[in-house]
Amino acid sequence: MSILVVGSVAFDDLKTPSGEANNVVGGAATYFALSASYFTDVNVVAVVGDDFGPAERKVFDGRSIDLTGLESAKGKTFRWGGEYSDDLTERTTLFTELGVFEGFQPVVPEDYKSSRLLFLANIHPDLQVDVMQQVPKPGLIGADTMNYWIERTPDELARMLKGIDVLVINDEEARQLAGVHNLVKAAAAIREMGPKTLVVKRGEYGVLCFREGERFATVSFPLETVVDPTGAGDSFAGGFMGYLASHDEITHESVRQAIIFGSVMGSFCVEDIGTGRLAALNRDEIHARYAAFKDLTDFAPV
Amino acid sequence: MSILVVGSVAFDDLKTPSGEANNVVGGAATYFALSASYFTDVNVVAVVGDDFGPAERKVFDGRSIDLTGLESAKGKTFRWGGEYSDDLTERTTLFTELGVFEGFQPVVPEDYKSSRLLFLANIHPDLQVDVMQQVPKPGLIGADTMNYWIERTPDELARMLKGIDVLVINDEEARQLAGVHNLVKAAAAIREMGPKTLVVKRGEYGVLCFREGERFATVSFPLETVVDPTGAGDSFAGGFMGYLASHDEITHESVRQAIIFGSVMGSFCVEDIGTGRLAALNRDEIHARYAAFKDLTDFAPV
Numbered sequence: 001m002s003i004l005v006v007g008s009v010a011f012d013d014l015k016t017p018s019g020e021a022n023n024v025v026g027g028a029a030t031y032f033a034l035s036a037s038y039f040t041d042v043n044v045v046a047v048v049g050d051d052f053g054p055a056e057r058k059v060f061d062g063r064s065i066d067l068t069g070l071e072s073a074k075g076k077t078f079r080w081g082g083e084y085s086d087d088l089t090e091r092t093t094l095f096t097e098l099g100v101f102e103g104f105q106p107v108v109p110e111d112y113k114s115s116r117l118l119f120l121a122n123i124h125p126d127l128q129v130d131v132m133q134q135v136p137k138p139g140l141i142g143a144d145t146m147n148y149w150i151e152r153t154p155d156e157l158a159r160m161l162k163g164i165d166v167l168v169i170n171d172e173e174a175r176q177l178a179g180v181h182n183l184v185k186a187a188a189a190i191r192e193m194g195p196k197t198l199v200v201k202r203g204e205y206g207v208l209c210f211r212e213g214e215r216f217a218t219v220s221f222p223l224e225t226v227v228d229p230t231g232a233g234d235s236f237a238g239g240f241m242g243y244l245a246s247h248d249e250i251t252h253e254s255v256r257q258a259i260i261f262g263s264v265m266g267s268f269c270v271e272d273i274g275t276g277r278l279a280a281l282n283r284d285e286i287h288a289r290y291a292a293f294k295d296l297t298d299f300a301p302v
Numbered sequence: 303m304s305i306l307v308v309g310s311v312a313f314d315d316l317k318t319p320s321g322e323a324n325n326v327v328g329g330a331a332t333y334f335a336l337s338a339s340y341f342t343d344v345n346v347v348a349v350v351g352d353d354f355g356p357a358e359r360k361v362f363d364g365r366s367i368d369l370t371g372l373e374s375a376k377g378k379t380f381r382w383g384g385e386y387s388d389d390l391t392e393r394t395t396l397f398t399e400l401g402v403f404e405g406f407q408p409v410v411p412e413d414y415k416s417s418r419l420l421f422l423a424n425i426h427p428d429l430q431v432d433v434m435q436q437v438p439k440p441g442l443i444g445a446d447t448m449n450y451w452i453e454r455t456p457d458e459l460a461r462m463l464k465g466i467d468v469l470v471i472n473d474e475e476a477r478q479l480a481g482v483h484n485l486v487k488a489a490a491a492i493r494e495m496g497p498k499t500l501v502v503k504r505g506e507y508g509v510l511c512f513r514e515g516e517r518f519a520t521v522s523f524p525l526e527t528v529v530d531p532t533g534a535g536d537s538f539a540g541g542f543m544g545y546l547a548s549h550d551e552i553t554h555e556s557v558r559q560a561i562i563f564g565s566v567m568g569s570f571c572v573e574d575i576g577t578g579r580l581a582a583l584n585r586d587e588i589h590a591r592y593a594a595f596k597d598l599t600d601f602a603p604v
Contacts, residue, residue, distance in 0.1 A: 088483075089483075181388075181389040181390075182525075182526065182527075182528070183524065184524050184525065184526040185526060202507065205504065205508070206507070206508070206521055208521075208524060215524060215598055216598065216599070216601070217521040217524060217598050217599055218521065218599060218601070219508055219510075219519040219520065219521055222486050222510060222517060222519060223484075223486065224484065224486040224487060225484075226484065253601075253602055256600075256601040256602070257601055257602060257604060259601075290603075290604060291603065294601070296517055296518065296519050297518070297519055297520060297599060298558075298600075299555075299558040299559055299561075299596070300555055300558070300559060301592075301596055302559060302592060
């Protein structure tokens with residue numbers, strides 16, 4: 001039982017109403033891997049620069065995360081800076097320095113090719129397709145993308161979408177990709193593009209999932225303190241895919257449970273700056289919040 | 303088992319992306335009464351002008367709605383015109399003509415004073431207090447309000463809030479009333495103002511409910527076609543309070559069920575312009591959508 005994730009590992013500079021932090025190890029693959037590692041073995045394919053040493057790797061230490069596929073290239077690690085508005089509803093990108101990420105050509109180590117599941121975090125769709133071709137027969141392929149690729153590389157994105165089973169994107173991206181505002185209609189259109197399952201992340205509002213003959217919807221966990229939304233969506237994806245990787249069968253029921261575990265991981269992620277809370281969890285806390293989700297949303301039939 | 307609602311009955315001019323309709327009988331008390339009447343007997347206290355005749359009253363005919371308290375005054379019925387953006391996310395008020403509503407002094411008929419529950423729809427908080435004083439001992443008092451009263455009559459609103467059990471408002475109103483963005487914190491602050499139960503409507507996203515030692519959250523029903531959001535919040539309140547009125551005990555469990563029934567009624571309301579869909583429902587459809595809500599949101603414990 002293992003999952004392979006390809007995506008970014010980065011240094012983030014974060015400005016939030018609760019405080020600032022610089023040079024925090026972040027990136028989609030980082031949040032995804034940390035989150036998924038509570039459920040399954042994680043194999044990481046990513047690139048960092050020569051400024052990313054043993055101290056930086058520590059965030060992955062002592063977990064079921066394999067870094068054989070973390071390439072170290074000459075140059076600087078991808079850097080991103082972001083600032084949140086006081087109510088955390090808006091995020092401004094302060095800078096993006098691609099560094100070694102610009103020339104990234106993912107190479108999947110031989111040992112990774114038997115990974116049960118594959119997740120293509122948000123990178124150029126051509127690279128996502130490339131990785132798919134290197135992994136012969138995963139049980140399930142999930143992917144994320146963003147407005148940048150929807151706008152600039154629609155043909156490449158279309159090819160990627162044809163090859164995957166599950167697309168995990170946010171509601172604005174779903175609307176943009178489908179070209180329609182109504183999410184039920186957007187979901188139908190997107191599922192025609194390839195992925196049989198669409199998972200729509202709605203930030204503080206929750207998650208919608210559309211599959212063949214199946215719809216599932218849930219809320220986000222109400223939190224009194226939200227410190228830093230960075231990585232919440234990737235933590236969701238990590239919990240979601242990680243739980244599926246640890247599960248024998250992928251059924252409507254296990255997908256629903258996976259969405260709740262994803263939501264649990266996203267809710268923990270935002271409680272501290274960067275990966276602070278996500279990295280410090282234990283399984284009891286995760287299961288307690290899953291149970292709290294059940295308590296929060298359950299109601300009796302009539 | 304009955305509920306008394308005080309609020310507006312109006313003529314609405316509605317411009318939606320799906321079409322327009324003028325002189326539609328609307329207003330908070332109308333949507334509330336129609337919705338609640340599927341669950342309980344409804345007593346209406348409101349005012350209309352002499353332009354509101356038998357033809358207009360027809361929308362209430364053949365239902366468990368008593369109009370003894372619907373005062374007919376000299377002058378024009380309250381009129382409101384609204385236009386929705388293409389994606390229905392924004393609403394512009396085109397005009398508001400208060401008419402007879404301006405001098406409205408609610409008088410509760412003697413027969414209404416034994417109503418089991420009381421709902422104070424969105425009107426001047428002084429009038430809401432006035433009605434509370436006319437109804438000696440309802441089992442539960444619910445109320446709505448809006449940004450207008452939060453901004454302009456905070457002292458009157460504070461008095462009203464002290465007297466009620468349940469406040470049913472939308473998320474932006476909750477934030478404004480509490481002066482804090484985070485809804486968990488806002489809920490705590492508002493519950494200090496009087497209402498022991500706060501129900502927060504989040505439009506297309508769902509509902510949050512905060513009570514002593516209890517939180518409940520649910521989604522909105524995903525719809526492929528949304529025609530007209532007008533009255534959805536009042537239909538929610540009608541289903542919510544109507545179900546509680548029909549129920550012997552008000553418990554955490556019955557409040558959760560009431561929120562789902564409220565959500566069901568709100569989801570039907572938006573499927574047609576004005577009260578079209580809401581007025582044409584039957585109990586089987588309502589119960590089928592309740593069951594669909596359960597299917598949509600249920601997940602297994604782990």
